[in-house]
Amino acid sequence: MLHFGWFVGHGFGVQGWGTPGYGIGYDWKKPAPYQHAVREFERAGLDLFIIEDSLTVPDTYGGSAEVSLAQASFAPKHDPLALVPYLLSATEHLGIVPTISASFYPPFTAARLLATLQHFSNGQLGWNVVTSGSDLAAQNYGLDQQIEHDLRYEKAEEFVDVVRKLWRSWEPDAILEDARAGVFADHTKVRPIHHDGEFFKVRGPLNTAPLPEEPVLVQAGASPRGKAFAGANADVAIALARGVDGMKAYRDSIRAEAAGAGRNPDDVKVLFVLKPTVTGSRAEAEELRAARRELTQRDIDSQLNSISYLSRHRLQAVRPRRAPPRAQHQQQSGHAGAFLQGRAAGFHPAADPAGPQRRRRRQHHRHRRGNRRLPRGDRGRSGRRRVPLLRLRRSGHHSRRAGQAGAGAPEAGTAANELRRRRLPPESAGLLAPWQGLVQGQEPGDTTDRCRGSGTARS
Structure with a gap:
């Protein structure tokens, strides 16, 4: 049996910003x-x-929140739990699944909120458990940085365990409502949980009415530890996978984890993320798809901003002095090398009307400092350090050759000469290859656009 869902990638946040239909008839x-x-x-x-959620305003890309706020990519965003009652009142069967962070929600608060909402519903409530890897989010909750990846999952395991213990601290028939005897609830069927673990210490019991049915737990885990958590705890696992073979491999791994945890593997439903393009005809869909494949500076900033936030790596953004030519994907072979040489989209340095003025200015400054070039990394008159187009603070990226940027890319010597002419550090040539791949969303870890507003289907 197939199951379908919808993942609201912007959460209870801005929907449709940057599209022609933004704000028409809705708030x-x-x-x-x-x-x-x-x-x-x-x-x-x-x-x-x-309903996705996040707990910060990212400022890791370029050292500011400019792109995050200009593009409304991560903020503003409201709390999805406050939206749930409105959605439950509008439906009878659809499962409503808000996101809750196991890293920052106290388990008693989460258990009480979810139990209350479940009583509003017809058994429709779910909870999407995340571990929140952002240091910026951790700093909103009194921490200097977030704990490491696997330890976050250990905390999430205990979080789920405590929440479920609290839900079960009332036996299903604890409420008697015996008016003749004057007894509303049987005290022998309501017990403290006395949990004292590595991360949480909770006495219990919960002070809400017992649940007729516990909310469905949804989880998206791609790492080995995340898949182990999903196999042991989740009712629904959400995943990104490439091709049928990748989907089968992921589903088999989740089923194996469930069996290893003593569960029936069939109890875990696996849904894979898709991103449909909905139009009036296939031709229109292809036209829209082709338009989306063209990269603008806004697209590049959006991708790098998401990668910077999700990977927890600070990326340095450098704006060109003039607008770059409109870059495209690899169908236009060698465009990265052509852009480096200033020839993409018909542009050539000789055709630049401001070129002679810039050359005279450079000659003037060279004369004033005795024809000495500043050492690489020194600051120019603007006070800004000359840095690569994109700096990933990760070893290995700077060693890539310029020739890897695409078919027809310039040889390393040519690229180096062009970089010297533009007074950019030589490692910029090596960064063209990862820059091109990342903005295309071809890296296996890039999940940003493919998750937003996506449909999901079980394989």
């Missing part, structure tokens, strides 16, 4: 557009409506 800050969406999804027979 993203109000529940109405989301209520309309869940009604349509329920009518279409979908199973889940998953």
